[in-house]
Amino acid sequence: MDKELEVTTGGGVASTYRLPNESRTAGSLLNDWSALRDRTSDLHTEVADGHQAAREEELNQRTLAIALRDPHDLVQELGDRGLSWATVARLVGVSSTAVRKWRRGEPITGENRRNLAAAIAFLDLIREVSNPLDDPGSWLEMPLTDVATVTAVDLYAADGGKLLLDWASGRRTPTQMLDSFDAEWRSRYAADSQFEVVSDDEGRAMIVER
Amino acid sequence: MPLELDSPSSVEDLYLDRGRPVEPWRPVMQGDVFAGVTLHGLEPHDMVLVLSHPCSMRGANGALVPRLQAVAVRPRQPIPLQDWVSRCIRWMPLPELIEGDQQFYAGALNDIGTIESANLDLSNRLACLSERGILLFQQRFAANLARVKVKLTTLERASGAVLIEAELQEEWLGALAQRRCATGEDQDAVLAEETAAFDEFFGAGGVESYRAQLADTARRAAVRRAVRQEVERRIADA
Numbered sequence: 001m002d003k004e005l006e007v008t009t010g011g012g013v014a015s016t017y018r019l020p021n022e023s024r025t026a027g028s029l030l031n032d033w034s035a036l037r038d039r040t041s042d043l044h045t046e047v048a049d050g051h052q053a054a055r056e057e058e059l060n061q062r063t064l065a066i067a068l069r070d071p072h073d074l075v076q077e078l079g080d081r082g083l084s085w086a087t088v089a090r091l092v093g094v095s096s097t098a099v100r101k102w103r104r105g106e107p108i109t110g111e112n113r114r115n116l117a118a119a120i121a122f123l124d125l126i127r128e129v130s131n132p133l134d135d136p137g138s139w140l141e142m143p144l145t146d147v148a149t150v151t152a153v154d155l156y157a158a159d160g161g162k163l164l165l166d167w168a169s170g171r172r173t174p175t176q177m178l179d180s181f182d183a184e185w186r187s188r189y190a191a192d193s194q195f196e197v198v199s200d201d202e203g204r205a206m207i208v209e210r
Numbered sequence: 211m212p213l214e215l216d217s218p219s220s221v222e223d224l225y226l227d228r229g230r231p232v233e234p235w236r237p238v239m240q241g242d243v244f245a246g247v248t249l250h251g252l253e254p255h256d257m258v259l260v261l262s263h264p265c266s267m268r269g270a271n272g273a274l275v276p277r278l279q280a281v282a283v284r285p286r287q288p289i290p291l292q293d294w295v296s297r298c299i300r301w302m303p304l305p306e307l308i309e310g311d312q313q314f315y316a317g318a319l320n321d322i323g324t325i326e327s328a329n330l331d332l333s334n335r336l337a338c339l340s341e342r343g344i345l346l347f348q349q350r351f352a353a354n355l356a357r358v359k360v361k362l363t364t365l366e367r368a369s370g371a372v373l374i375e376a377e378l379q380e381e382w383l384g385a386l387a388q389r390r391c392a393t394g395e396d397q398d399a400v401l402a403e404e405t406a407a408f409d410e411f412f413g414a415g416g417v418e419s420y421r422a423q424l425a426d427t428a429r430r431a432a433v434r435r436a437v438r439q440e441v442e443r444r445i446a447d448a
Contacts, residue, residue: 079434080435081431082430082433082434083434086340086341095220095340097340135428138427138428141427141431142427192360192364205265205369205425207364207368
């Protein structure tokens with residue numbers, strides 16, 4: 001008699017899988033294991049999608065709560081976390097000039113208010129899921145790999161932080177994350193093979209040939 | 211094979227500010243466009259684009275050095291964004307430089323000279339380039355002078371710290387100098403005093419100074435927080 005394996009997902013949905021009885025013929029066993037493998041693969045995809053959707057909902061709820069605050073306070077909070085104004089602009093998807101105007105007190109549209117709140121919600125969440133992530137403001141601007149110049153800001157600007165949250169929670173390797181971001185990242189963001197930056201005797205940064 | 215230089219994604223991407231004049235709290239920086247000052251020995255022009263490298267513009271107390279390098283800004287035929295990549299490398303395009311003026315302007319990279327920094331009138335500053343705009347300017351200048359392409363990421367690593375310092379100095383002046391000027395104090399005197407105060411705060415501590423810490427990208431956010439907290443503290447103490 002075949003053994004049964006019951007799997008219950010986080011949403012409480014139970015699935016039962018029948019494990020093949022190993023006393024059967026090799027061909028029959030192969031068919032059964034293949035079918036089981038397909039089903040578990042489907043389950044993996046289903047669980048990953050469910051996890052992604054739950055995280056997006058969590059991010060969305062946090063965003064909505066943060067967006068209740070004065071949007072100019074949100075700009076200030078991102079500054080207080082040590083982000084450059086150019087980084088704030090990229091997280092929100094506007095120009096540096098726009099952020100400059102907000103800091104002078106000029107109005108912020110509803111869409112940008114939400115995007116400001118989303119950036120703060122993301123920084124809070126990634127700090128929690130990747131504990132310990134010290135100083136997310138600094139981490140955002142650093143290259144994610146030694147072999148390319150791509151930064152976390154580049155990834156956030158592309159998808160609102162989904163890939164970064166997956167990586168930070170250990171569900172993707174850095175390479176898987178970057179491949180999903182841009183299949184051409186190795187060439188598009190290649191580190192400079194011709195020049196490098198060194199410090200001279202007085203501590204000034206100088207560009208020299210490699 | 212052409213040099214394949216970079217271009218801004220949009221006109222907005224090129225500028226930090228333009229068209230008012232720019233507020234005086236922004237320190238004079240590479241890529242600033244000034245009217246009312248000209249370079250000697252060149253064809254007539256009405257504006258200049260500051261060329262001096264950000265790390266060689268200032269001396270004691272954060273004051274500008276007496277003379278700065280600049281290039282003449284001239285009217286010319288428009289240079290579309292797509293033509294930045296491989297054409298017109300003798301020019302730094304300055305699209306939509308002046309609000310309401312349909313004329314296209316560009317910095318003439320072969321028309322170089324020096325200007326007295328004392329002659330720079332902040333009320334005549336028409337535009338400031340963004341950080342990316344400054345890096346694009348550096349890239350075009352190097353390409354025109356030496357026929358070499360340096361990646362923007364490399365230029366950023368070489369200039370990033372001093373550009374961040376300029377941004378923080380602007381925040382300092384915008385908070386502390388602006389308050390004093392609002393009470394009727396002389397703007398030039400206040401700017402000089404607060405610039406010196408920022409320079410003292412930022413440079414104190416030698417190898418552990420905030421200026422030195424900026425060389426490490428991992429410490430930049432902490433430096434920004436420290437400066438912003440110091441500004442708040444000084445406002446509270448005022």
